[in-house]
Amino acid sequence: MSQQMAGAKGSSKMTGAKMVVQALKDQGVEVVFGYPGGAVLPIYDELFQQNEIRHILVRHEQGAVHMAEGYARSTGKPGVVLVTSGPGATNAVTGMTDALLDSIPLVVLSGQVPTFLIGTDGFQEADTVGITRPCSKNNWLVKDPAKLSETIHQAFHVATSGRPGPVLVDIPKDVQFAESDYTPPQKARVSHYQPKVKGDIEAITALVEMLEQAERPILYTGGGVINSGPAAGQLLCELADAADIPVTSTLMGLGAYPASGKNWLGMLGMHGLYEANMAMHDCDLMINIGARFDDRITGRVNAFSPNSRKAHIDIDPSSVNKVIRVDLPIIGDVGHVLEDLLRIWKSRGRKTNKEGLAKWWKQINEWRAVNCLAYKPSADIIKPQYALQRLEELTRGMDRYVTTEVGQHQMWAAQFLHFDGPNRWMTSGGLGTMGYGLPASIGVQVAHPEALVINVAGEASWLMNMQEMGTAMQFRAPVKQFILNNERLGMVRQWQQLLHGERYSQSWSESLPDFVKLAEAFGCKGIRVDHPDQLDDAIKEMLAYDGPVIFDCLVEKHENCLPMIPSGNAHNDMLLPSDEIRAIQGAGAALV
């Protein structure tokens, strides 16, 4: 009765813990990935007494953050993580750094020892805001219960505005118990943080002029197109197809322009396609859309696309001129800028340099004919490329999401799997976090329960977070773990072969588990396949099984991932499958 009275008067006093849950509900959060502990027990108590927010109990906090990343990348919504103080928070650091480098919106809530214990080296105390400062977009330690709900709303605003990224709110236990007034999202001050989304019209017009005259233009797209939302991808397709410009993409941007589209050149960069890298090197107009000239993309900086004029569309001013000097920076959201660009280009009569483009496409088709992804097939050993080609063939047209771990298999997946839409491809690009793929696949499956979710993995990466199979079982996430097992740390082995005189220091996996028995131990299905003739049936069996599957695909142990631009080389100096493998020497040997 008294509660009803309070409600009638419009008072909204509640405990800090209740405010946390209320704020999450008001932000539209459906799922939280987390792990309880002493300093977050009041929040877990509130979660227990409601049914709107689902909690996914992970097996390690790193897994929680990667799951939230998978959830965020596949939905475009922020992922939410709840961890306890001390080790709970420090275990979240790798995932937060991963999200920072790949610009993934995450809100991490961590418990903290009570305010009166802060600074006393209390049990499970760590300086969480200090530790996570360099790996978050922003973070807050909330000592005043009156500011808690507003801070959480601000956290969501910062995580999702501008260039997205992870944020952390550290909540001492006494603040979770204390009572105060709840601030709803509409009344929260979202600070002065309002990044500019509209691009400068004069600059966009200048870009249209360059586009109209360019003989050899190329669109170099990145994760910014996907972060900008589905509309940005559609505008990109419209521009590329209407102006007939070739499109290449970074690892992060795959799917924004469909792989089945006629102007698609494939991924660029260190293990990118020959035609994509050659076109980047020889173009006369490069339009960078939401990418950041990462060192995996540029190769040797002073030999990077030497004869082109470069435009760069990015929402983050610090991306511009960081690595490569550009002639025309446009600061703004990709979707907004592309919309203006298309409008201006159309209003000026949809002009292009038809003669130049015809020659350009002729040249590109010659590069395509090199067939840079060719590999030597085998009748008795499964080539990793072949395994991925069969996976692609047998899952074509399905409602499919793919995550990966990090290494050779990741690059092969990027080369051989095709994505026709955004948010279908989740991989750790910037940080290169082994152990990302399995938890990320669970996060994707939680967001899309009916879809087919496959984690393309190497056995070494996969073992780094394999405990999360328990999470997949508990929450009935039928993720398919497609492990290309070469019993090697494949990419390390490849570099040791090419750079370190074939001295294979610590790059093989001994004492691997029996993955089929491991699957049985977790209560899911295990499939092993070691012959090309059995591969199709095995994949079909995996797809047909209604539950998680660990698919142990024994592949060629010494296959190299090609093409490859060795570090320190220019884009037009690639190792191709047809080349005799030569050792990399000189300056390149010191690069990463």
Added chain:
Amino acid sequence: MSPLQIQQGSSKHSAYDLRDPYTEVLERHTLAVIVDNEPGVLARVIGLFAGRGYNIESLTVAETDHQGHLSRITIVTTGTPQVIEQIKAQLGRIVPVHEVHDLTVEGDAVERELALLKVKGKGEARIEALRLAEIFRANVVDSTLESFVFEMTGAPTKIDAFAELMRPLGLCEIARTGVAALSRGTAAC
């Protein structure tokens, strides 16, 4: 040439050392950064400089707007033009940072620093120190029979010059505040 046979160039040590080899001219810039006065902001700014390998020559910070809850950080930094541009862009994207002003680029600026200098000495040296202090308009804020503490305010170069003159006269300790700077004229941050 290092033992690794690494050639000097645009990426002389690693792929992350990407400074333009052609403009190695270091410039000195004074930046005024207006930030929310909240815990951790200074750590965030300093962490940015440490984490990305930028130089800090001098840094001062204090609350300047109590009601607006704002502080002003004045940073003197050196770097190539490209690095200076990066520093400004990186500062600008820190969430609690409101404004970044490059006083060196935006026009003439007044720069002042306060210093306290302790000079020990007897006889002629002591008299000479006092005479020079008068010329430099330094005030005596503490005195014993064998020492002075001088207070002086001025451009950093003036303080450098004074300290250099005091060295042979018994300078034994110096404390400096770092630079505070404002743009000249009517323009305001």
